[in-house]
Amino acid sequence: MDEEPERAKRWEGGYERTWEILKEDESGSLKATVEEILFQAKRKRVFESHGQVRLGMMRHLYVVIDTSRTMEDQDLKPNRLTSTLKLVEYFVEEYFDQNPISQVGIITTKNKRAEKLTDLAGNPKKHIDALKKAKDSTCGGEPSLYNSLSLAMQTLKHMPGHSSREVLIIFSSLTTCDPANIYELVKTLKALKIRVSVIGLSAEVRVCTVLTRETGGSYHVILDESHFRELLMFHVKPPPATSSSECSLIRMGFPQHTIASISDQDAKPSFSQAHLDSTSGGPGLSMGGYFCPQCQAKYTELPVECKVCGLTLVSAPHLARSFHHLFPLEAFQESPLLLHHTERFCEACQGELKDKSVFTCPSCNSVFCVECDLFIHDTLHCCPSCIHSRSAP
Amino acid sequence: MKLNIEGLLVYFPYDYIYPEQYSYMLELKRTLDAKGHGVLEMPSGTGKTISLLSLIVAYQREYPLEVTKLIYCSRTVPEIEKVVEELRKLMEFYSKETGEKNNILALALSSRKNLCVHPEILHANIIVYSYHYLLDPKIADLVSKELSKKSVVVFDEAHNIDNVCIDSMSVNITRRTLDRSQANVETLQNTILKIKETDAAKLKEEYRRLVEGLKEANVARETDIYMSNPVLPDEILQEAVPGSIRTAEHFVGFMKRFLEYLKARLRIHHVVQESAPQFLKDIFEKVCIDRKPLRFCAERLRSLLRTLEIADIADFSAITLISNFATLVSTYSKGFTIIIEPFEDRTPTIANPVLHFSCMDPSIAIKPVFERFQSVIITSGTLSPLDIYPRILDFRPVTVASFTMTLARTCLCPLVVGRGNDQVAMTSKFETREDFAVIRNYGNLLLEMSAIVPDGIVAFFTSYTYMENIVASWYEQGILENVQRNKLIFIETPDAAETSMALEKYQEACENGRGAILLSVARGKVSEGIDFVHHFGRAVIMFGVPYVYTQSRILKARLEYLRDQFQIRENDFLTFDAMRHAAQCVGRAIRGKTDYGLMIFADKRYARADKRGKLPRWIQEHLTDGSLNLTIDETVQLSKHFLRQMEDQLGLSLLTLEQLQSEDMLQKIAQIAHQA
Numbered sequence A: 001m002d003e004e005p006e007r008a009k010r011w012e013g014g015y016e017r018t019w020e021i022l023k024e025d026e027s028g029s030l031k032a033t034v035e036e037i038l039f040q041a042k043r044k045r046v047f048e049s050h051g052q053v054r055l056g057m058m059r060h061l062y063v064v065i066d067t068s069r070t071m072e073d074q075d076l077k078p079n080r081l082t083s084t085l086k087l088v089e090y091f092v093e094e095y096f097d098q099n100p101i102s103q104v105g106i107i108t109t110k111n112k113r114a115e116k117l118t119d120l121a122g123n124p125k126k127h128i129d130a131l132k133k134a135k136d137s138t139c140g141g142e143p144s145l146y147n148s149l150s151l152a153m154q155t156l157k158h159m160p161g162h163s164s165r166e167v168l169i170i171f172s173s174l175t176t177c178d179p180a181n182i183y184e185l186v187k188t189l190k191a192l193k194i195r196v197s198v199i200g201l202s203a204e205v206r207v208c209t210v211l212t213r214e215t216g217g218s219y220h221v222i223l224d225e226s227h228f229r230e231l232l233m234f235h236v237k238p239p240p241a242t243s244s245s246e247c248s249l250i251r252m253g254f255p256q257h258t259i260a261s262i263s264d265q266d267a268k269p270s271f272s273q274a275h276l277d278s279t280s281g282g283p284g285l286s287m288g289g290y291f292c293p294q295c296q297a298k299y300t301e302l303p304v305e306c307k308v309c310g311l312t313l314v315s316a317p318h319l320a321r322s323f324h325h326l327f328p329l330e331a332f333q334e335s336p337l338l339l340h341h342t343e344r345f346c347e348a349c350q351g352e353l354k355d356k357s358v359f360t361c362p363s364c365n366s367v368f369c370v371e372c373d374l375f376i377h378d379t380l381h382c383c384p385s386c387i388h389s390r391s392a393p
Numbered sequence B: 001m002k003l004n005i006e007g008l009l010v011y012f013p014y015d016y017i018y019p020e021q022y023s024y025m026l027e028l029k030r031t032l033d034a035k036g037h038g039v040l041e042m043p044s045g046t047g048k049t050i051s052l053l054s055l056i057v058a059y060q061r062e063y064p065l066e067v068t069k070l071i072y073c074s075r076t077v078p079e080i081e082k083v084v085e086e087l088r089k090l091m092e093f094y095s096k097e098t099g100e101k102n103n104i105l106a107l108a109l110s111s112r113k114n115l116c117v118h119p120e121i122l123h124a125n126i127i128v129y130s131y132h133y134l135l136d137p138k139i140a141d142l143v144s145k146e147l148s149k150k151s152v153v154v155f156d157e158a159h160n161i162d163n164v165c166i167d168s169m170s171v172n173i174t175r176r177t178l179d180r181s182q183a184n185v186e187t188l189q190n191t192i193l194k195i196k197e198t199d200a201a202k203l204k205e206e207y208r209r210l211v212e213g214l215k216e217a218n219v220a221r222e223t224d225i226y227m228s229n230p231v232l233p234d235e236i237l238q239e240a241v242p243g244s245i246r247t248a249e250h251f252v253g254f255m256k257r258f259l260e261y262l263k264a265r266l267r268i269h270h271v272v273q274e275s276a277p278q279f280l281k282d283i284f285e286k287v288c289i290d291r292k293p294l295r296f297c298a299e300r301l302r303s304l305l306r307t308l309e310i311a312d313i314a315d316f317s318a319i320t321l322i323s324n325f326a327t328l329v330s331t332y333s334k335g336f337t338i339i340i341e342p343f344e345d346r347t348p349t350i351a352n353p354v355l356h357f358s359c360m361d362p363s364i365a366i367k368p369v370f371e372r373f374q375s376v377i378i379t380s381g382t383l384s385p386l387d388i389y390p391r392i393l394d395f396r397p398v399t400v401a402s403f404t405m406t407l408a409r410t411c412l413c414p415l416v417v418g419r420g421n422d423q424v425a426m427t428s429k430f431e432t433r434e435d436f437a438v439i440r441n442y443g444n445l446l447l448e449m450s451a452i453v454p455d456g457i458v459a460f461f462t463s464y465t466y467m468e469n470i471v472a473s474w475y476e477q478g479i480l481e482n483v484q485r486n487k488l489i490f491i492e493t494p495d496a497a498e499t500s501m502a503l504e505k506y507q508e509a510c511e512n513g514r515g516a517i518l519l520s521v522a523r524g525k526v527s528e529g530i531d532f533v534h535h536f537g538r539a540v541i542m543f544g545v546p547y548v549y550t551q552s553r554i555l556k557a558r559l560e561y562l563r564d565q566f567q568i569r570e571n572d573f574l575t576f577d578a579m580r581h582a583a584q585c586v587g588r589a590i591r592g593k594t595d596y597g598l599m600i601f602a603d604k605r606y607a608r609a610d611k612r613g614k615l616p617r618w619i620q621e622h623l624t625d626g627s628l629n630l631t632i633d634e635t636v637q638l639s640k641h642f643l644r645q646m647e648d649q650l651g652l653s654l655l656t657l658e659q660l661q662s663e664d665m666l667q668k669i670a671q672i673a674h675q676a
Helices: A031-043 A080-098 A124-134 A145-156 A182-191 A206-215 A225-234 A316-326 A370-380 A384-391 B019-033 B048-062 B077-098 B119-123 B137-143 B158-169 B175-198 B200-212 B215-222 B234-238 B248-266 B276-287 B291-307 B313-331 B362-372 B388-393 B436-452 B464-477 B479-486 B496-511 B525-529 B553-566 B570-587 B632-646 B657-661 B663-672
Strands: A059-066 A103-110 A113-121 A164-171 A194-200 A219-221 A289-291 A333-336 A357-360 B002-005 B008-011 B037-041 B069-074 B106-109 B126-130 B151-155 B171-174 B272-274 B336-341 B354-359 B375-380 B397-402 B412-417 B456-461 B488-491 B516-521 B539-543 B597-602
Touching (some): A080 A103, A103 A124, A103 A145, A113 A145, A194 A225, A357 A370, B002 B019, B019 B037, B019 B375, B019 B397, B077 B126, B158 B362, B158 B375, B158 B570, B171 B175, B175 B200, B175 B248, B175 B313, B200 B291, B248 B276, B272 B276, B276 B313, B313 B354, B354 B362, B362 B388, B388 B570, B436 B456, B436 B464, B436 B597, B456 B496, B496 B516, B496 B525, B525 B570, B570 B597
Parallel strands (some): A059 A164, B037 B375, B069 B151, B151 B375, B412 B597, B456 B516, B488 B516, B539 B597
Antiparallel strands (some): A103 A113, A333 A357, B002 B008, B336 B354
């Protein structure tokens, strides 16, 4: 068994009483409890899947990052801001990986003001660049929930009715400085069906509790950095759609990537539409790209909304990747190893089953170890053994 | 849910029950079975009220001849309303379960706006009202004297019951009181003259009645209809009103003389302390007033006011007070002291003479209650140490128990902060309270806490003067300015209107995420009556140990009395009193199982066993060795961790009926009740 990666240097942690968790077993040995702790850490149940419910697959999410004075606190290493930005970077990548037809925007708030770091867009690169730059910015003053929310609202309220409108706030401070009564704003948000979720870095703040409860979001406070990451990853999954959200058919274009062959003398390098208004340099001219099937505008990256005709351009794999959210793989049944005399090896990795629990797929009855169970549910989204038996004639 | 508590069928209007509620009912039932008195401590927010009500109502139905009435005494109007609300739920449940129309009549006496004078109320099965209706002799006589002997009396929130008793028997007389009494006497005299011209027969009739004496009252008492009134002791009833005050004019003249005497006594330049017999001797020598007519003063005045048909009794409060004083001083030779102070201690230059006639023995006022009713239950969230209440109230309980809260998660976090980061001890001890380092450390504590505790913090000081001093020097040191960056600051003042304004704004600031700190005073209005649920009080900081002002002469006299009569050492009583107030203060933050909060005791003396041991058991339980004598840094670390853990609101320990019947659960429950 591998050593667990050290999450921080021991002496950097708070006053911990690790010895209090340990209990001796009958023989006076500590081994059993240590193993139990390691097992539990691995086994942290990912997240309860929703089952067969409608999900808001087209998401428009604003991430609000508190960059107030309290973000300089060093309880996350090296400080809250750096740690948060790094995690958000990771989040953005994951988010687009799992929700290819969704968009994200980033807002920061400090000194009682809110600023848009990036607009809503479907391209992870731009966001990640902006986040990297933000690491050098200073923290100061107080955050303003009101200003951040109303800034997010201004854009979100124009989003089409079938998309899910979300705000995720990473809130470090315990206070907010608002120009007006925030409860009025909460009502407006509720009416606009904007779902607000909060991840608190310090403690439970009343106004956030009300805000999330009213708008149907979730509210959690982090315990440490790994818990923070876990909470953030929770928001990668699309939330269940509200029953009142509209159903509509969406026109989408599936452009083919075409590269003019070098030999073709007529081909000329051309600009991508997406680069026209962007100031961030990059090679603007390229030979190939995706051409909108409706207006022939050229784009170098997908998914994107066509600037000319407004058509949503995606590729088929993007849609396919969103698919598994709708039909999540059922959770495997956990049972103690002792009950399984016949299977001594994991179906997936073929390793020997050593932990005290094993996991059984309910449809094909194959047995897996903890690590494979996690991998299957987090990454594969399908049971390898089921697939195997199905493909076999 | 229907419960079987040692053979008694109890209807409980909720589907789940906390284990401690079950245990509480068990103890309560045993008390009722034994027809004795009980002292029960259970933390607030665990459903004390409903447990009490459902058990006693069930008992009433089961044994209608044993228990006829439930008298439920609470402290404030909102609390009374809460009780009525619970009662209503219970009644609904009864009529739903049994299908019959409920035949229980309940009555709540809260404020004048809800007053009811229907004669039916005499037959009510349940009466809910304020302490004063039972303890204050002036009101008790009107309201409570006809209550049957087979009643169960419950005093809820009774941690301060001794002070209520004492206050109800004490009289303070200032110059203003005397002036107003003088005016009252004038009015009386004029009214008498007028009546004499128009309706002399009426006065004659009254005279005849007084000659007959108070026989009627005596008969009534012997036949066990009335509860005895401590202001009107038995021996008076045997006698007739003495001749010297029998006619109205003579009585008025008598009162005039008495007032003049009091006025003369107030004209002093040094403090006088004397006992009741000394006072009586002096009054006899100076103005030839005998003890006997004095004893009848209160009764005589009441009769006169009745005869003169004076409608607005409130106008005559001053003279009523004086007459009560006259009766009390001549009736009790023990348990009272008279202190005349020419000025207040704080303002020695301003003459403001006060005559304190103070009761030192709370058992005098409550004695009739214990004697009359078969079961008296004293209950509260903070009654520790339990053995002291029976001693100072002079009664013998059959059950004394303290219950803890069963929690799925530890939702309270008591911490004793003993040192600053510079290792200087933190204490509000008299010798060091002006120390610069102590004040600075207190300031740092508040500052650090304001940065990590969300929403509301309530901070308690030991007194208004101490708070003023500290806040002033925090201002000079710039601490307040830094604190204000994190939270707004509100301050409780002796002015009630100002305080309620501050409270309102405080709650608003907590509500909308600005965060606020309320600086208040132990024993003040905030510390007693106001709950800080959930976000309104995420942390309570107790700066110092809230000892009473020990230089007060009244207190000194009382301590002396306690030592001589009950063998309670001064220090024990002072610590007990300080700790019950501290417990009250910190208990403000936890008002139920879904609530959570920090309790910070900022004084190294709390770590000592004599202080710690006097906290209620449900707080003590969570006070481990690891949370004693911390520095500010350690406190911040622990608090941060605690607050993060608390966010996932979950875990109530509720029992269903099936669980209740299982054997090992019953054993567990038996352990909850801690027999003191």
